Amino acid sequence: xxxxxxxxxxxxxxxxxxxxxxxxxxxxxxxxxxxxxxxxxxxxxxxxxxxxxxxxxxxxxxxxxxxxxxxxxxxxxxxxxxxxxxxxxxxxxxxxxxxxxxxxxxxxxxxxxxxxxxxxxxxxxxxxxxxxxxxxxxxxxxxxxxxxxxxxxxxxxxxxxxxxxxxxxxxxxxxxxxxxxxxxxxxxxxxxxxxxxxxxxxxxxxxxxxxxxxxxxxxxxxxxxxxxxxxxxxxxxxxxxxxxxxxxxxxxxxxxxxxxxxxxxxxxxxxxxxxxxxxxxxxxxxxxxxxxxxxxxxxxxxxxxxxxxxxxxxxxxxxxxxxxxxxxxxxxxxxxxxxxxxxxxxxxxxxxxxxxxxxxxxxx
Amino acid sequence: xxxxxxxxxxxxxxxxxxxxxxxxxxxxxxxxxxxxxxxxxxxxxxxxxxxxxxxxxxxxxxxxxxxxxxxxxxxxx
Numbered sequence: 145x146x147x148x149x150x151x152x153x154x155x156x157x158x159x160x161x162x163x164x165x166x167x168x169x170x171x172x173x174x175x176x177x178x179x180x181x182x183x184x185x186x187x188x189x190x191x192x193x194x195x196x197x198x199x200x201x202x203x204x205x206x207x208x209x210x211x212x213x214x215x216x217x218x219x220x221x222x223x224x225x226x227x228x229x230x231x232x233x234x235x236x237x238x239x240x241x242x243x244x245x246x247x248x249x250x251x252x253x254x255x256x257x258x259x260x261x262x263x264x265x266x267x268x269x270x271x272x273x274x275x276x277x278x279x280x281x282x283x284x285x286x287x288x289x290x291x292x293x294x295x296x297x298x299x300x301x302x303x304x305x306x307x308x309x310x311x312x313x314x315x316x317x318x319x320x321x322x323x324x325x326x327x328x329x330x331x332x333x334x335x336x337x338x339x340x341x342x343x344x345x346x347x348x349x350x351x352x353x354x355x356x357x358x359x360x361x362x363x364x365x366x367x368x369x370x371x372x373x374x375x376x377x378x379x380x381x382x383x384x385x386x387x388x389x390x391x392x393x394x395x396x397x398x399x400x401x402x403x404x405x406x407x408x409x410x411x412x413x414x415x416x417x418x419x420x421x422x423x424x425x426x427x428x429x430x431x432x433x434x435x436x437x438x439x440x441x442x443x444x445x446x447x448x449x450x451x452x453x454x455x456x457x458x459x460x461x462x463x464x465x466x467x468x469x470x471x472x473x474x475x476x477x478x479x480x481x482x483x484x485x486x487x488x489x490x491x492x493x494x495x496x497x498x499x500x501x502x503x504x505x506x507x508x
Numbered sequence: 509x510x511x512x513x514x515x516x517x518x519x520x521x522x523x524x525x526x527x528x529x530x531x532x533x534x535x536x537x538x539x540x541x542x543x544x545x546x547x548x549x550x551x552x553x554x555x556x557x558x559x560x561x562x563x564x565x566x567x568x569x570x571x572x573x574x575x576x577x578x579x580x581x582x583x584x585x
Contacts, residue, residue, distance in 0.1 A: 178585040266585040289582035291517045296582050311564055312581040316555040329584060360564070362516060362579060371577065374563040 161350045168349045171195040171258040175222040177334030178288045179264030180212040185342035187230040197242040198222040199471045209331035248395040251277035262286045272315050275308035279385045288341040293330050293365045295337035302357040309381040333365050406473045407488045410497050413460050420457045424472045435498040462487040516579040522550045538567040556580040
């Protein structure tokens with residue numbers, strides 16, 4: 145146990161505390177500016193099971209603050225890249241990478257597999273989704289958020305404490321609060337705030353110190369001014385979430401999707417000539433699609449090949465299962481390429497449908 | 509009475525100052541916010557909470573402190 149010696153010799157931790165860390169399960173949502181430092185310290189500390197969920201890919205402009213990544217990570221999925229870096233940092237723990245978007249559909253099952261949820265996301269839609277998922281599954285939520293030179297840290301839903309909605313009951317309207325990609329952020333700020341989040345996670349697992357439950361820590365990196373504001377529990381806000389519990393999975397995520405769904409069926413588009421079909425699977429993946437004019441834009445080399453996309457055409461993306469194609473639509477939007485849709489069917493079903501439809505056409 | 513108001517996050521960009529002290533003669537925080545929204549019309553469109561005596565309070569609370577914090581939610585990460 146050389147690795148954890150500096151923990152074990154602390155009387156507040158000891159072998160018992162280290163064993164608690166080794167048996168803890170923590171899910172980090174978002175492997176970006178906040179997620180990277182959180183993950184780094186949780187992995188180093190020996191948190192036994194760490195989940196990372198992120199569907200985004202590493203871009204050059206991330207490297208200024210997302211410290212788990214290097215130039216060799218560019219264009220690769222963040223969850224997977226973070227996992228491989230962390231597994232090198234600590235090969236004795238279990239790390240699971242989820243290459244998907246957190247949604248109302250997958251949040252509850254995912255949260256149920258972990259003890260603590262960490263919010264390292266960059267948009268309100270997902271932040272409220274995480275809060276509500278934590279309320280429903282009864283999991284503590286270690287929250288962090290940043291703006292330019294300032295940050296907020298708190299622990300919500302801890303031992304029946306206040307939730308995010310108790311502090312901020314109303315989800316801000318879209319576009320009223322800009323995020324880092326639009327306005328910039330001091331690179332070290334998410335490092336500071338994320339490290340505070342990691343600290344809260346470790347304290348919760350170890351049962352030491354006082355947890356930032358019912359308190360919102362506000363930090364200013366320029367002045368070092370720190371305020372800790374008390375949050376009152378609002379039973380009303382919590383009950384509203386619990387009342388909708390049975391309907392939770394039926395809600396639609398509006399993240400990055402301009403409120404209307406980006407998912408369509410092959411049945412709606414197969415016969416439309418004015419569409420660019422884009423296959424985002426890797427070159428080796430089967431089956432190839434027959435009967436459609438398709439360009440290949442594998443996710444692994446996505447950003448380098450964006451010029452293959454015809455800007456004025458409607459773009460319809462597909463993959464093996466409908467998950468990566470949704471990521472691709474998100475990435476297109478991020479790079480100002482609009483009018484993109486994701487086929488909800490996978491390649492196998494698409495082929496089956498095309499075979500059937502083309503037969504009908506030739507029989508007519 | 510004199511009240512010092514601190515603006516966190518993007519609110520300080522609306523008010524062009526991080527804090528200021530104003531004279532206030534009414535009683536409720538909401539009345540103070542009304543005055544601020546007249547002074548800074550763009551404040552109306554912003555989401556924020558108010559804290560007095562280091563505690564987040566609803567807008568219909570009586571102003572009891574000489575210092576008030578206006579803080580918006582942050583989304584960045």
